[in-house]
Amino acid sequence: MRTETRAALLLIAPAMVLIGFFFFAPVIAGFLLSLTDFDLYTIGNPHNLRLVGLRNYRDLLGSSIFWTALGNTLYFALVGGPLTVIVSLAAALLVNAKLARWKPFFRTVYFVPVVTSLVAVSIVFKYLYHPRFGVLNRALAAVGIEGPDWLGDPRWAMFSIILLAVWRGFGYTMIIFIAGLQNIPEELYEAARIDGAGPLRQFRHITLPMLGPTFLFVGIVTAIGQLQIFGEPYVMTRGGPLNRTLTAVMLMYEQGFRWWRMGYAASVAFVLFLIIGATTLVQMRLKRERS
Amino acid sequence: MFLTCTGHKDNREVLTFWSLGSEGEQVSLLIPEFERRNPEVRVVVQQIPWTAAHEKLLTAYVGESTPDVAQMGNTWIPEFVAMRALADVANVMPPEDYFPGIWATNVVAGTVYGIPWYVDTRVLFYRSDILAKAGFPDGPRTWAQWRVAMQRIRQQHLSRYAILLPTNEWEPIVMLALSNHSTLLDPAGTRGEFRQPPFATAFAWYAETFRDGYAPAFSNTQIANLYQQFAQGDFAMYITGPWNVGEFRKRLPAELQDKWATAPLPAPDASQPMGISMAGGSSLVIFKDTKHRAAAEKLIRFLSQPEQQVRFFELTGDLPARRAAWTAPALTREPRFPAFREQLEHVAPLPKVPEWEQIATAILDRGEAAARGAASVSSALNALDARADGLLEKRRWMLARERSAISDQRSAAAPASSLLLAGR
Numbered sequence A: 001m002r003t004e005t006r007a008a009l010l011l012i013a014p015a016m017v018l019i020g021f022f023f024f025a026p027v028i029a030g031f032l033l034s035l036t037d038f039d040l041y042t043i044g045n046p047h048n049l050r051l052v053g054l055r056n057y058r059d060l061l062g063s064s065i066f067w068t069a070l071g072n073t074l075y076f077a078l079v080g081g082p083l084t085v086i087v088s089l090a091a092a093l094l095v096n097a098k099l100a101r102w103k104p105f106f107r108t109v110y111f112v113p114v115v116t117s118l119v120a121v122s123i124v125f126k127y128l129y130h131p132r133f134g135v136l137n138r139a140l141a142a143v144g145i146e147g148p149d150w151l152g153d154p155r156w157a158m159f160s161i162i163l164l165a166v167w168r169g170f171g172y173t174m175i176i177f178i179a180g181l182q183n184i185p186e187e188l189y190e191a192a193r194i195d196g197a198g199p200l201r202q203f204r205h206i207t208l209p210m211l212g213p214t215f216l217f218v219g220i221v222t223a224i225g226q227l228q229i230f231g232e233p234y235v236m237t238r239g240g241p242l243n244r245t246l247t248a249v250m251l252m253y254e255q256g257f258r259w260w261r262m263g264y265a266a267s268v269a270f271v272l273f274l275i276i277g278a279t280t281l282v283q284m285r286l287k288r289e290r291s
Numbered sequence B: 001m002f003l004t005c006t007g008h009k010d011n012r013e014v015l016t017f018w019s020l021g022s023e024g025e026q027v028s029l030l031i032p033e034f035e036r037r038n039p040e041v042r043v044v045v046q047q048i049p050w051t052a053a054h055e056k057l058l059t060a061y062v063g064e065s066t067p068d069v070a071q072m073g074n075t076w077i078p079e080f081v082a083m084r085a086l087a088d089v090a091n092v093m094p095p096e097d098y099f100p101g102i103w104a105t106n107v108v109a110g111t112v113y114g115i116p117w118y119v120d121t122r123v124l125f126y127r128s129d130i131l132a133k134a135g136f137p138d139g140p141r142t143w144a145q146w147r148v149a150m151q152r153i154r155q156q157h158l159s160r161y162a163i164l165l166p167t168n169e170w171e172p173i174v175m176l177a178l179s180n181h182s183t184l185l186d187p188a189g190t191r192g193e194f195r196q197p198p199f200a201t202a203f204a205w206y207a208e209t210f211r212d213g214y215a216p217a218f219s220n221t222q223i224a225n226l227y228q229q230f231a232q233g234d235f236a237m238y239i240t241g242p243w244n245v246g247e248f249r250k251r252l253p254a255e256l257q258d259k260w261a262t263a264p265l266p267a268p269d270a271s272q273p274m275g276i277s278m279a280g281g282s283s284l285v286i287f288k289d290t291k292h293r294a295a296a297e298k299l300i301r302f303l304s305q306p307e308q309q310v311r312f313f314e315l316t317g318d319l320p321a322r323r324a325a326w327t328a329p330a331l332t333r334e335p336r337f338p339a340f341r342e343q344l345e346h347v348a349p350l351p352k353v354p355e356w357e358q359i360a361t362a363i364l365d366r367g368e369a370a371a372r373g374a375a376s377v378s379s380a381l382n383a384l385d386a387r388a389d390g391l392l393e394k395r396r397w398m399l400a401r402e403r404s405a406i407s408d409q410r411s412a413a414a415p416a417s418s419l420l421l422a423g424r
Helices: A003-033 A040-044 A055-062 A064-096 A103-115 A118-128 A135-142 A157-182 A186-194 A199-210 A212-227 A231-236 A248-258 A262-290 B002-008 B021-027 B031-037 B050-062 B077-082 B100-104 B128-133 B143-155 B171-179 B197-211 B226-232 B243-251 B293-304 B306-316 B323-327 B338-344 B356-371 B377-391 B393-408 B418-422
Strands: B013-020 B041-048 B069-073 B115-120 B123-127 B161-164 B235-240 B260-263 B280-286
Touching (some): A055 A262, A064 A103, A064 A157, A118 A157, A118 A231, A157 A212, A157 A231, A186 A199, A212 A262, A248 A262, A248 B050, B013 B021, B013 B293, B021 B306, B031 B293, B041 B293, B069 B293, B077 B280, B115 B293, B115 B306, B123 B128, B123 B338, B128 B143, B128 B235, B143 B161, B171 B235, B171 B356, B197 B377, B226 B235, B260 B338, B280 B293, B293 B306, B306 B323, B377 B393
Parallel strands (some): B013 B041, B161 B235
Antiparallel strands (some): B069 B280, B123 B260
């Protein structure tokens, strides 16, 4: 072995050991757990553990509650994801505009929700959303609209949570977009202006294509985050009303730590892992085809 | 220096006691008296919020850091017995002075795992002025009378809805079923009995209450202010527990204070004195791994003395588990408590299987669907039995294995079987 290779291996060894120990080992253990029926009875007596093969997966795919949870999660990601991207891109453009003043101030203001405590924010939003005494419905009533029961009405509950999640999360992606915008060379815009392109065409033909890699990164990070949504519904609705805000991770938590059905919960985790992996692959494939 | 240190050292035996919610806060006030009577013991009370308690107790057991004594919701006991976390406490207190239904919640397969600390059950709260106009000033006694009262309230517009049965509670459905002598599960706790007539009749009665418009399909979260709405006459009846006696007294306007009352749950027919409610409340348990068994027993005996039970009631409003404590003036003065006292003699434990809470969640889910008209009664009952049978599959497997182990060889090495006779 060449000394360079050996040195390289030596240098990455600590990181690999850590990754192996804290990532691969738990993933493998989780997968093995998902092939058993580990539950309360097993804690009492290890002889009550059975290897059940893929039964947890079969039960999971056959249970309506799993599909409900998955549907809710996808709804959350498909509405919340694009919404986050649009809002954060708009905010990035505004904050990055030449005419804008107080740029650092606005950047900070938009970023603040990201670093707030999820639980505190969720509780505050619960008050804002209160059907009778909440600020939101008071404001709507002032302009003559009768607001819905945001968290209590099955049709609105998930959307209300999406609004909170977008508000809380867009600052982070905005910062990434700002970095992307600042990487676009000014000469391109100058050339476009000389050729007579207006602001809209500049945006379509320079800004959007140049932000391509940023979009990919933001898309993947947002999708991964949103498919794992847990905290907001856990604090605000506990999955209700009528399970409309029950998400895949909430289902996993309930099965694992409430009912202590660890084998079953592990299978939820693994299915979610596959879905997130597939989503990421699809996004990368789409990106590669386009470029 | 060494000498001074030992001089200050606390040589008392340390007993950890996990107590939940406001009980945890209030019980600290009883501890000094216990420590005075038992100078060799120091009690460390840890307060745990109710919302986190179940997960914390489970995790503590799995992580081998359980307390010596803990307060435990009595419906959780079967789960901890299944994990073999609890010690037999039959020797701590004799059962005679306890309500039989409540005591039974602590017994799994013939072994006593908890001593009732305080009790909880639900009765019918009603607007006595409205029910008097409907012809039942003392509350309905049977389901037939109950229905007539609802009809009259609706026809004469005495209140907007006759009764509030929040759709996010499974308890009303289960109380109707218990009253109708449903055991919910088979005796070994291996299959659901939801399609059997006792449960099916009660479930249909529940669904009809919504179908005929006597109860609104509201969840508790949609009720902004229960007390205000009860005072306004949005509904005339509500099934709830002792904590609401204090709340109703505090929150209902003064002019309504003599217009509400409590009554035991109505019976399905006149052959029974009253319906059967749920045996709720908390017990005191000793964890198996304790090294302070004798001190733990002393603490439980102390907290079970009638005078401590009365003091605890005065501090928390939790109803005493000992009949002997019920003669205290604090309890006899309030006219709404006798209904609870009567009801407590007619309470039944829920099925003692760890899967119960999940089955209850299914009852809630299907009950809500039936109440909203999204599912028929028969399809809801089919779904309930299917769900319960699925959840209880492991118990059937364990029972079958145990039976074959016993028939194969009457060996002493056969796996301990106590868990499986856990039904009732």
